[in-house]
Amino acid sequence: MENDFYNLFKRIIRECNYTNTYKMAWAKALVEIAIEKEYTDKIVEISLKEIAEKIIKYYWNQTIFFDLIQGSNLTETPLILQYTKQLIGEYYESIENKKPERFERVENYIKESLTNEYNYCINKTVKTLKADVSWRFIFIDGQTHTEIYQYNKGENYIKISSTNLKVLKENSEDLFDLINYRWGLILETFNISPRINKKVKIIDEQKVKRNSLSKFREYLDIENPERKCFICGKKIDEKDLSIDHVIPWSYLYSDDLWNLVYVHKSCNSCKSNVIPAKKEIEKLKERNQKLIKMLESSNKRGKMVDELKYANEKDYVDKFWIACKS
Ligand SMILES: [Zn+2]
Numbered sequence: 154m155e156n157d158f159y160n161l162f163k164r165i166i167r168e169c170n171y172t173n174t175y176k177m178a179w180a181k182a183l184v185e186i187a188i189e190k191e192y193t194d195k196i197v198e199i200s201l202k203e204i205a206e207k208i209i210k211y212y213w214n215q216t217i218f219f220d221l222i223q224g225s226n227l228t229e230t231p232l233i234l235q236y237t238k239q240l241i242g243e244y245y246e247s248i249e250n251k252k253p254e255r256f257e258r259v260e261n262y263i264k265e266s267l268t269n270e271y272n273y274c275i276n277k278t279v280k281t282l283k284a285d286v287s288w289r290f291i292f293i294d295g296q297t298h299t300e301i302y303q304y305n306k307g308e309n310y311i312k313i314s315s316t317n318l319k320v321l322k323e324n325s326e327d328l329f330d331l332i333n334y335r336w337g338l339i340l341e342t343f344n345i346s347p348r349i350n351k352k353v354k355i356i357d358e359q360k361v362k363r364n365s366l367s368k369f370r371e372y373l374d375i376e377n378p379e380r381k382c383f384i385c386g387k388k389i390d391e392k393d394l395s396i397d398h399v400i401p402w403s404y405l406y407s408d409d410l411w412n413l414v415y416v417h418k419s420c421n422s423c424k425s426n427v428i429p430a431k432k433e434i435e436k437l438k439e440r441n442q443k444l445i446k447m448l449e450s451s452n453k454r455g456k457m458v459d460e461l462k463y464a465n466e467k468d469y470v471d472k473f474w475i476a477c478k479s
Pocket of ligand 1: 382416417420
């Protein structure tokens, strides 16, 4: 029996269609709940609210860092993603800057300071799960498979056997791998940004963090010794100095000299994740050419210099800009 359930659960993940990522989020939430939940009964109730909380967390993290598109209809964002994006907007407004944070790190703040907004997001998500996901997940080959869990349409919870929860828990590592792999594949069909699978995986490992960019200073200083801001053109004091990605980090998920410039912290926080205008792109290309010349004449060598030259030859600035605009 256990194997039947496990195989069926994996089959749902493997055969999931590529319309959106709801089923992946749902499956992942069930596995995570199976790990955390304490129970004594043979049949365990899991509320859609519990599931919604997990799903919001996944979408929050994928959106705030990488702005991944979660549905094949590009003109219509999947509802749950819309609610998540709204919550992110309200969060940014509330903290008055746009520094991305993992949901887990700001969860308490959101629940306390944005209680109504958070509850709205959860309630709307529950509604969508009810209408679209809860019953559909176990509807395979034209029939409802109650051996996975039981769900009566309209209800606020599913009922799952403790045996099944145990199977999910015991196989959680493999299931997370499988779900992330499928999730990445689905995302690849409608996201053109690079390193999709790495983005999905890294978010799961809680390792997503921005590396220090200070190692780029010695290169940037060669071309811009006065440290003038790429955005406003004024000189930057040490305390207000930051290094910024012209093409957003959320898109590239990589730190490269060809894409990095000095900016004021204040100028930077206004434009986080915004796709640059043509003018900025031209400016960056000019900067790169000038930087290459100056690096050459100062006899600076190394991987960073080689990469910059390569990026310049291959026209990375234009290529990635065009790709991230579309
Ligand atoms: Zn500035």
